[in-house]
Amino acid sequence: MDKILYSSTQDQGISLIEADYHKFAFDRHYHLDFHIGLMTSGQQKFSHQGTQHNVGYGDIIIMPPDELHDGSSILDSGYQVRVFSIEPNWFTDNLEFTQPSDMLSFKQLIISDPHLFAPLAQLHKKLMQPNLSQLALDCMPYEGLGGLVERYGTLKQKAAIPLGKQSLATLKEYLLAHLDQPVRLEQLATLCSLSPTQFQRHFKARMNMTPYAWLTRLRIEQGMKLVKSGLTGTEVAMQVGFYDQAHFTKAFKHCYGVSPSAIN
Template identity: 30%
Template structure:
């Protein structure tokens, strides 16, 4: 019996991303079509062959494919076992229509760091519980994609910027436990979102979203020690729900919230 197609698609609560698609197709071939979004494609199993603007391309696991809005393309498996893929669809203005020609000329990118960052973003979006992390990862992905499409040498890491990092930490602290979006923080600190993430990570040894999670775990500890139940603590400390609290609490402290306060 042949395997059947598997598809999971959803619209995440992340500004700029109109759809996420995870799919396995044992035999499906896409006819020629277009999207009104930038298509950022990873192949996890198999090899995909596609025509973009009447030119044939092959995409394997080592690469990232970026397909521009409103340019016809199709898709089919090179191998008989089919293919598995993950896709991000970005709003057209996230990268800019002026980069369409560059993407048509070179839609495949061999960049292990870019692929790793996209994989990490897919993992965050699949859980749907870490908005600041999702924003941070998307910002760095878009920056690197623009560098590729503009045929720029990938920029070296920014120099240390303790002032920006310290101001961002103050903003994060001031918005506990609810948190703040990266765009809002960028406006308050007067720095580009990508620079915020890199400067903070370099200065404090962790990205902003991890710092925020640590502060929330600290809040949770205080509430737990006051005798409040874990479900209430999750809400008070800014977590999505009790399981979200438990996951991060165990990762940071090695025990569950209930074990932490057990006599």
């Protein structure tokens, strides 16, 4: 049986996942945050940018924001993983970037480094403990993740993904501001100075998914953030543009394997 636990931390930029996946498989999707996964048992397969990868115990998977991937177990016995979900702004706020346009990236998608894996796994466990002092909670994420960034991180200039005369970032900002409203294809095409047909073709070529599927995932990802903030399922459903709580809950569970009420 799949067992999935989503937990918030006192640092709003970091949340945690501890999961034992057997039957649950991730469709192609993306995240708004960095996902840093620690394989603690079993074997997983996933595709990323057209390449298939297999990972097992001791591997660290770095999945950047906005990059499509899927995931499922290789073995009938499943796989176990601990995941840090970290907002990109957390790195910006805690690292000394030299230019406002700098962004963090990682040199490798999959890292096999026992000297790094062990302290990261320990950090994940400690952050799930309820009685840590405030100073420890303030210091430990920086100390624990600092080694990962120091060894495998790099800074690069933010690269805009063009969509007509706009960019994906501009489109995302527009949609995030209008998630509670009906969105028409013509609106998005006009924003990018393209015809509806051109917009669909350009979007699919850039993102490898349809605008509708991408928007649905954006609504679910933003819905997760709002659920973590303490809003009720009904409030979240209205804010991210679902017809009602039932439709939101069904889509949420399909994406994450748990209902919104299971998020701590």
